[in-house]
Amino acid sequence: MDFRIFTEPQQGATYDTLLTVAKATEDLGFNAFFRSDHYLKMGDVDGLPGPTDAWITLAGLARETKRIRLGTLMTAATFRLPGVLAIQVAQVDQMSGGRIELGLGAGWFEEEHTAYGIPFPKEKFPRLEEQLAIVTGLWATEVGKTFSFHGKHYDLTDSPALPKPAQSRVPVLIGGFGATRTPRLAAQYASEFNMPFASIEDSERQFGRVRAAAQEAGRSADALTYSNALVACVGRDDQEVARRAAVIGREVDELKANGLAGSPAEVVDKIGRYAEAGCQRVYFQILDLDDLDHLELISSQVQSQF
Numbered sequence: 001m002d003f004r005i006f007t008e009p010q011q012g013a014t015y016d017t018l019l020t021v022a023k024a025t026e027d028l029g030f031n032a033f034f035r036s037d038h039y040l041k042m043g044d045v046d047g048l049p050g051p052t053d054a055w056i057t058l059a060g061l062a063r064e065t066k067r068i069r070l071g072t073l074m075t076a077a078t079f080r081l082p083g084v085l086a087i088q089v090a091q092v093d094q095m096s097g098g099r100i101e102l103g104l105g106a107g108w109f110e111e112e113h114t115a116y117g118i119p120f121p122k123e124k125f126p127r128l129e130e131q132l133a134i135v136t137g138l139w140a141t142e143v144g145k146t147f148s149f150h151g152k153h154y155d156l157t158d159s160p161a162l163p164k165p166a167q168s169r170v171p172v173l174i175g176g177f178g179a180t181r182t183p184r185l186a187a188q189y190a191s192e193f194n195m196p197f198a199s200i201e202d203s204e205r206q207f208g209r210v211r212a213a214a215q216e217a218g219r220s221a222d223a224l225t226y227s228n229a230l231v232a233c234v235g236r237d238d239q240e241v242a243r244r245a246a247v248i249g250r251e252v253d254e255l256k257a258n259g260l261a262g263s264p265a266e267v268v269d270k271i272g273r274y275a276e277a278g279c280q281r282v283y284f285q286i287l288d289l290d291d292l293d294h295l296e297l298i299s300s301q302v303q304s305q306f
Contacts, residue, residue, distance in 0.1 A: 101172075231258070232284040
């Protein structure tokens with residue numbers, strides 16, 4: 001089981017805060033630091049000092065860290081043109097020495113598009129499909145050759161397909177609950193399939209769909225990594241769990257039902273049940289970025305049990 005830290009900076013975080021958490025992630029032995037890609041807060045928080053751009057943040061962290069992998073859950077296809085995104089990710093991968101992963105999704109949060117003047121198209125999934133074809137196609141094009149793509153939403157002609165990432169293949173993450181199109185896209189493009197905030201039962205069902213789609217596409221089902229992203233609220237005792245739940249505005253019972261909450265032993269047990277359902281990697285969603293003791297507890301008493 002592989003453990004990663006996942007943050008939601010649109011809820012309120014400076015770059016310096018993210019850097020502190022990323023360095024703690026590295027020091028405490030976690031494998032990766034990921035962040036959401038959103039421009040507007042959600043729920044009853046002030047969101048101050050305002051959003052930070054995911055790929056600018058990751059570029060900075062790429063130079064400030066040495067071991068951990070870095071990536072997004074998920075970059076919205078509506079935010080960037082695919083050619084520009086391919087350049088950005090390739091450059092940050094070079095800056096990191098080959099530690100970048102790209103989570104790419106269709107985009108769903110209409111209000112953040114309205115707030116910042118970003119077009120929010122009705123047909124989002126077909127755009128995502130074309131973006132995946134373009135981004136991976138640009139990276140796969142041999143140096144000295146060109147890449148062209150003529151789709152409904154994007155048109156590229158004789159692109160030099162530069163720069164190249166440091167990795168021979170940047171891992172691409174695809175996720176979601178869609179029963180047909182999502183597994184098909186994952187089978188075609190993904191290195192990892194992620195289930196965000198899903199039950200054990202829903203995860204097992206969707207992992208099965210993706211595995212079947214991979215086999216239908218001529219890939220080994222085991223060629224993909226299967227992961228879950230779940231909110232974390234771990235405490236040494238009930239009082240500490242309740243305190244951490246209150247800070248993030250959640251109820252303990254709800255967190256225990258839908259996330260990784262409770263004592264280290266409770267969380268270890270629940271991760272074990274996700275593992276039985278096919279999960280190989282867990283992203284701990286950390287909502288209080290000032291509570292570094294929380295990370296230390298997860299590292300020393302949860303991660304250490306695996």
